[in-house]
Amino acid sequence: MEVAPPKRSTDMSNRSNLMPEAVQNLSEIESKIPEGRLPDGTSHSVSFEDTSIAFSAQSDFKLRKTYWMFALMNQGWLVKLGTFLIKIALRLHLPIKFLIKNTIFRQFCGGESIPDTEKTIQTLHNAHVGTILDYSVEGEETEKSFDDTTLEILRTIERASQSPDIPFSVFKITGLASTELLEAVQIGDSLDKVQKAEFDRVLKRVDLLCSRAHERNVRIFIDAEESWIQDTIDTLAYEMMNRYNHERPVVYNTYQMYRWESLPHLRRDTEEARAKGYFLGVKLVRGAYLVKERLRSHEEEYQDPIQPTKEDTDRDFNAAIDYCLENRDTVSICLGTHNEYSCEYCIQQMKRMGIAPNDEHIYFAQLLGMSDNISYNLANAGYNVAKYVPYGPVEAVMPYLFRRAEENKSIAGQSSREYTLVTNELKRRRGCK
Numbered sequence: 001m002e003v004a005p006p007k008r009s010t011d012m013s014n015r016s017n018l019m020p021e022a023v024q025n026l027s028e029i030e031s032k033i034p035e036g037r038l039p040d041g042t043s044h045s046v047s048f049e050d051t052s053i054a055f056s057a058q059s060d061f062k063l064r065k066t067y068w069m070f071a072l073m074n075q076g077w078l079v080k081l082g083t084f085l086i087k088i089a090l091r092l093h094l095p096i097k098f099l100i101k102n103t104i105f106r107q108f109c110g111g112e113s114i115p116d117t118e119k120t121i122q123t124l125h126n127a128h129v130g131t132i133l134d135y136s137v138e139g140e141e142t143e144k145s146f147d148d149t150t151l152e153i154l155r156t157i158e159r160a161s162q163s164p165d166i167p168f169s170v171f172k173i174t175g176l177a178s179t180e181l182l183e184a185v186q187i188g189d190s191l192d193k194v195q196k197a198e199f200d201r202v203l204k205r206v207d208l209l210c211s212r213a214h215e216r217n218v219r220i221f222i223d224a225e226e227s228w229i230q231d232t233i234d235t236l237a238y239e240m241m242n243r244y245n246h247e248r249p250v251v252y253n254t255y256q257m258y259r260w261e262s263l264p265h266l267r268r269d270t271e272e273a274r275a276k277g278y279f280l281g282v283k284l285v286r287g288a289y290l291v292k293e294r295l296r297s298h299e300e301e302y303q304d305p306i307q308p309t310k311e312d313t314d315r316d317f318n319a320a321i322d323y324c325l326e327n328r329d330t331v332s333i334c335l336g337t338h339n340e341y342s343c344e345y346c347i348q349q350m351k352r353m354g355i356a357p358n359d360e361h362i363y364f365a366q367l368l369g370m371s372d373n374i375s376y377n378l379a380n381a382g383y384n385v386a387k388y389v390p391y392g393p394v395e396a397v398m399p400y401l402f403r404r405a406e407e408n409k410s411i412a413g414q415s416s417r418e419y420t421l422v423t424n425e426l427k428r429r430r431g432c433k
């Protein structure tokens with residue numbers, strides 16, 4: 001596949017020049033309903049406060065462990081101290097793997113290998129929740145590691161093809177290529193002979209994963225990353241969709257709605273998919289690199305790609321839900337969110353539009369170990385739900401776990417919310433005895 005390097009741009013009307021010219025002059029879309037207000041004439045059908053359903057898969061012993069986990073994570077200073085000490089211990093090769101594996105690792109990961117995750121897959125299946133196997137090894141930067149990661153993701157696709165319990169596979173482009181190479185391609189640097197060969201291998205890895213997913217009838221997410229490499233990722237994603245999404249949605253790209261470009265891009269990409277006759281696979285998320293994005297844009301003096309306020313992000317996220325549902329002849333979506341309001345908003349819009357809860361083109365997804373009150377209650381009401389189930393060697397998965405701990409601390413009230421829900425369930429169980 002011949003590829004010309006894309007240019008980084010904050011112009012919302014342009015995509016990287018790896019792709020044909022996109023539809024231009026798209027008007028901005030405003031959310032029809034502000035945060036906190038549901039469509040008129042609708043009622044709540046899913047209670048995210050129902051802890052008896054949310055924690056039905058957890059024994060009393062497991063629930064108490066979860067309680068103490070979130071009680072500790074609710075203390076910001078303790079998360080910082082614990083993260084620091086674990087990093088030091090790992091660097092000094094101290095024997096703390098057992099401690100990590102039986103605490104934070106067990107809360108947020110399915111195991112160290114695919115066979116290790118089988119118990120988690122079955123537990124989720126029993127609650128009608130699907131699994132998304134997420135090989136979460138990070139920080140590898142060699143061609144061998146990129147090839148090894150590709151082979152492991154192929155294994156997740158193969159496992160997914162064997163059972164409807166695993167509706168998606170997933171990968172990050174940075175698991176298959178160096179960030180430096182992806183950025184060089186995006187800003188239009190002239191690649192030397194070695195870099196061209198490296199990027200050709202990246203293209204082959206991405207195509208291998210997407211073609212295998214197509215062959216095995218498995219949907220596959222391409223995760224979003226930082227803005228300075230996202231154009232390159234987007235270009236690869238849409239090339240793969242144009243190859244493999246003509247019969248059904250196989251490849252999904254990720255839209256980070258905390259970027260002010262994302263909503264206009266979603267509209268443009270939908271029209272392009274419709275014109276070319278393929279399904280647009282869309283995973284909607286709010287975004288995970290806010291501090292890093294703002295710091296870099298300030299240091300390098302380019303336009304901040306992040307929305308001015310969280311309210312702007314919430315507005316665009318819910319507007320994107322509306323747009324995807326209205327264009328479901330072309331768009332298949334997965335809401336990757338822990339935001340209860342957005343989930344409630346989506347299900348009420350589905351009701352209003354007469355869309356069945358189990359419509360195969362609409363999914364909800366949350367991370368293992370978090371927001372069970374959303375996942376289990378949605379699944380219990382008949383909606384399509386899946387959990388990201390990270391796995392990999394304990395030491396290699398630690399960067400992911402550090403992010404989860406930081407995320408629970410930094411998301412407004414996330415740890416407090418989890419802690420409160422678990423506390424309420426423990427009280428409920430005591431009252432039933």
